Amino acid sequence: MPEGPELHLASLYVNNMCAGVVFTGAVRKSEVSKNPDVPFTCEAYRITAASRGKEVKLTLTPMKSDDSKKRVKAGQADQPMEIVFRFGMSGYFCFTTEDELPKHAHLRFYSKEEPCRVLSYVDARRFGSWHPDGKWQPDRGPCVMFEYESFRENIVSHLSDRAFDRPICEVLLNQKYFNGIGNYLRAEILFRLNIPPFASARTVLDGLQSEDVFEDKKPLNNEITDTKTSDGDKQKQGKGETGDLLRLCHTVPLEVVNQGGKGYDPQKADYSDFQAWLQCYYVDGMTSIRDHNGRTMWFKGDPGPMAPKDSKAPKAKKRAKKEDDHDYTEEKKVASSASKKNAVKQETVTKAPKKETDAGSKEAVSKGRKTDKSREVNAPQHEKKPTARGKKNSSAEPTTGPQRRSERTTRQNSK
Missing domain, CATH: 3.20.190.10 (MutM-like, N-terminal)
Structure with a gap:
C-alpha cells in the first residue's frame, strides 16, 4: 500500500x-x-x-485569456x-x-x-x-515529513489519549497522529531503535519533548535533503537517537523520497534499490506475526508484552499470474465473452472423442464379460464353479449319469 x-x-x-x-x-x-x-x-x-x-x-x-474583454463560455x-x-x-x-x-x-x-x-x-x-472540491481530511494529523514540529507537538500533547493504550506498532498506523506512516515504515523505524513492536505506545513515547533535542538545526520543511547514512553512521544514529521514535518517523520516510523512483512498488522492475534499503520489512531472518488488526508486523527478537496470544506468522502468499480481470469498453467485453464461448466449444469438442472411447471401453468390457460367461457355460464339468449344493458336498466325488441309474436299480431291487 x-x-x-x-x-x-x-x-x-x-x-x-x-x-x-x-x-x-x-x-x-x-x-x-x-x-x-x-x-x-x-x-x-x-x-x-x-x-x-x-x-x-x-x-x-x-x-x-490575453483578451480581457473575452468572456468565459457557459459551462x-x-x-x-x-x-x-x-x-x-x-x-x-x-x-x-x-x-x-x-x-x-x-x-x-x-x-x-x-x-x-x-x-x-x-x-x-x-x-x-x-x-x-476536496480538502485535506480533518481527522488526519500533521504530515510526518513536512509538518514535523506540528507532528511532534500533536503527539506529545495527546499522550493521555486512549489511542496510546495500544501497542506501539498499532499506534504507528493511526493517521490521526502518524499521518504518512504505513506497514513497511513502522517495521523499519522500530527495528532501527530496537523497540519491541508490541510494547506499550505510551511507555515508548513517554518523556519525549515537543522539541527535537537531537536536532542541531531546524526541522526540514518542504525541503528534501540527503538523509542517507553509511553503516558507520547507523551505529552512531542508534546511540544518539535511542528512544526518539518521533524523529525517525520524520527522517526514515525522507530516506525513501531521496531514493527517487516510486518508492515501495514491488510490481515494478526498478524495485531493487528499495529492497536493498530495507533492513527489516520482508527481509530474510526477520519474524512476522499479525497484530490485533490483522496487519503483518515484521520485527526481530522479542515481540513485546502486548503481543496477541497464539499469534502465528501469516503464510507466504504466492503471486498469482496476471490475468484480464477488468475490461472497460463494450468491445472488449464482447470479445472476452466470445473468446470464453469459443473456449467452451473447443473443450466440448475435445471431450467428445473421450466419451466415445469411454463408451467403447464399456462395450469392450461388457463383451468380455459375455465371452467369459460363454466360456464358463461351455467349459468341461470339472472346470465349472461349484454351485451352492456343490459347496455343501464339496468333499464328495462327482457322480456320473450311469452310476446314478445303477444306484436307483439297486435300491428298487432291495425293496
Whole structure:
C-alpha cells in the first residue's frame, strides 16, 4: 500500500511531467469507477500537485485569456478546483500518450496538443478515491515529513489519549497522529531503535519533548535533503537517537523520497534499490506475526508484552499470474465473452472423442464379460464353479449319469 513517501513522489511526478503543459476540455472518468464525476471543463488550464501524509491534492487552474474583454463560455470553469486523492492499495499517476493509456486509468486529464497526452489516475484494485472540491481530511494529523514540529507537538500533547493504550506498532498506523506512516515504515523505524513492536505506545513515547533535542538545526520543511547514512553512521544514529521514535518517523520516510523512483512498488522492475534499503520489512531472518488488526508486523527478537496470544506468522502468499480481470469498453467485453464461448466449444469438442472411447471401453468390457460367461457355460464339468449344493458336498466325488441309474436299480431291487 502506498505510504507517505510514495504519495509525495507521486506529487513530484505530476509537477515534473505537467510543467508547462496546457490541458483542455472536460475531466473524464471511467465507466466502472464508483468515485464521483469531476465537474470541471475548461479550454485551457494547468495542473499542479502537493502531498500531505497519505493524501495528494491536484489543483486545476484555468489560464486567463490575453483578451480581457473575452468572456468565459457557459459551462467553462473560471475558478481553480482542488481534487484530493487517496491511493488505497494500488493508486498512482501516469502521463502517457492517448494511445498508450493504461488499462485501469479511472480519471483522465487531456492535454491541448497534437498528439494528445493524458495525465491519468491509475488504480487496478479500485480501493483509492478522489474528492472534487476536496480538502485535506480533518481527522488526519500533521504530515510526518513536512509538518514535523506540528507532528511532534500533536503527539506529545495527546499522550493521555486512549489511542496510546495500544501497542506501539498499532499506534504507528493511526493517521490521526502518524499521518504518512504505513506497514513497511513502522517495521523499519522500530527495528532501527530496537523497540519491541508490541510494547506499550505510551511507555515508548513517554518523556519525549515537543522539541527535537537531537536536532542541531531546524526541522526540514518542504525541503528534501540527503538523509542517507553509511553503516558507520547507523551505529552512531542508534546511540544518539535511542528512544526518539518521533524523529525517525520524520527522517526514515525522507530516506525513501531521496531514493527517487516510486518508492515501495514491488510490481515494478526498478524495485531493487528499495529492497536493498530495507533492513527489516520482508527481509530474510526477520519474524512476522499479525497484530490485533490483522496487519503483518515484521520485527526481530522479542515481540513485546502486548503481543496477541497464539499469534502465528501469516503464510507466504504466492503471486498469482496476471490475468484480464477488468475490461472497460463494450468491445472488449464482447470479445472476452466470445473468446470464453469459443473456449467452451473447443473443450466440448475435445471431450467428445473421450466419451466415445469411454463408451467403447464399456462395450469392450461388457463383451468380455459375455465371452467369459460363454466360456464358463461351455467349459468341461470339472472346470465349472461349484454351485451352492456343490459347496455343501464339496468333499464328495462327482457322480456320473450311469452310476446314478445303477444306484436307483439297486435300491428298487432291495425293496
